[in-house]
Amino acid sequence: MQHQKTYHQELLTLNDRKIVIEGPVSSDTLKTYSFDDGLDAFRRPKDQFEAILEIADLDEGRIIIARDGEHIIGYVTYHYPDELERWSDGNLPYLIELGAVEISLGYRSGGIGKKLIQLTMEDSFVENYIIITTEYYWHWDLKNNSLSVYEYKDIMINLMASAGFEVFQTNDPEITAHPANTLMARIGNNIKREQMMEFDKIRFKDRFFF
Numbered sequence: 176m177q178h179q180k181t182y183h184q185e186l187l188t189l190n191d192r193k194i195v196i197e198g199p200v201s202s203d204t205l206k207t208y209s210f211d212d213g214l215d216a217f218r219r220p221k222d223q224f225e226a227i228l229e230i231a232d233l234d235e236g237r238i239i240i241a242r243d244g245e246h247i248i249g250y251v252t253y254h255y256p257d258e259l260e261r262w263s264d265g266n267l268p269y270l271i272e273l274g275a276v277e278i279s280l281g282y283r284s285g286g287i288g289k290k291l292i293q294l295t296m297e298d299s300f301v302e303n304y305i306i307i308t309t310e311y312y313w314h315w316d317l318k319n320n321s322l323s324v325y326e327y328k329d330i331m332i333n334l335m336a337s338a339g340f341e342v343f344q345t346n347d348p349e350i351t352a353h354p355a356n357t358l359m360a361r362i363g364n365n366i367k368r369e370q371m372m373e374f375d376k377i378r379f380k381d382r383f384f385f
């Protein structure tokens with residue numbers, strides 16, 4: 176599959192700051208920006224920035240960022256699923272994963288997370304993809320708020336649904352390990368019935384072994 180990426184940009188005002196939401200951005204563009212120290216939900220910020228630079232250069236990789244001036248304060252990543260996970264079975268060229276979304280603590284709850292994911296979908300090429308997101312509660316930042324895992328789950332579902340994601344059932348043990356964990360997917364408009372059937376097979380892998 177020849178992955179095409181078309182750049183989009185939007186402005187959002189938060190506490191009198193003009194926040195630029197843009198992408199997909201290349202690693203060359205990313206290197207001209209700084210990366211906020213508060214972006215530490217998944218890895219040390221320096222390591223996470225390195226990972227993002229790598230993803231930006233993958234054929235299928237997409238990085239959408241939020242920046243305050245030249246300073247990155249949020250991002251969302253898209254890439255093929257990890258080869259150790261069932262979602263990479265068959266290496267379906269049209270199945271990509273929203274890997275991580277993060278907004279620096281001081282900029283949260285201002286609509287940036289939602290805008291990042293929505294802007295991704297303005298590129299009509301994403302209609303050729305099934306985009307999955309595996310929501311595991313152990314990735315969530317439960318320490319910086321008083322939300323329960325179920326309240327956080329609702330926020331994540333609402334956030335993803337605003338960009339066309341829906342909840343899908345699966346027998347994946349990581350998802351079924353906890354009721355707050357959730358599989359969501361956004362089915363592109365150009366996805367055909369046979370492609371959906373391949374996705375169904377992966378969702379319910381080894382079903383007849385139980």
Ligand SMILES: CC(C)(COP(=O)(O)OP(=O)(O)OC[C@H]1O[C@@H](n2cnc3c(N)ncnc32)[C@H](O)[C@@H]1OP(=O)(O)O)[C@@H](O)C(=O)NCCC(=O)NCCS
Pocket residue numbers: 216274275276277278279282283284285286287288289290314315316320322330333334
């Ligand atoms: C999840 C995350 C990306 C959301 O980003 P954000 O910019 O704060 O989200 P938004 O401001 O766009 O909010 C989206 C919706 O969630 C709600 N929301 C966000 N944070 C909330 C909170 N702490 N309490 C209640 N509601 C909240 C917003 O009110 C909004 O609801 P609405 O659509 O009804 O208006 C951000 O909290 C974050 O970076 N968390 C740490 C990393 C993480 O958990 N990532 C998810 C796993 S990959």
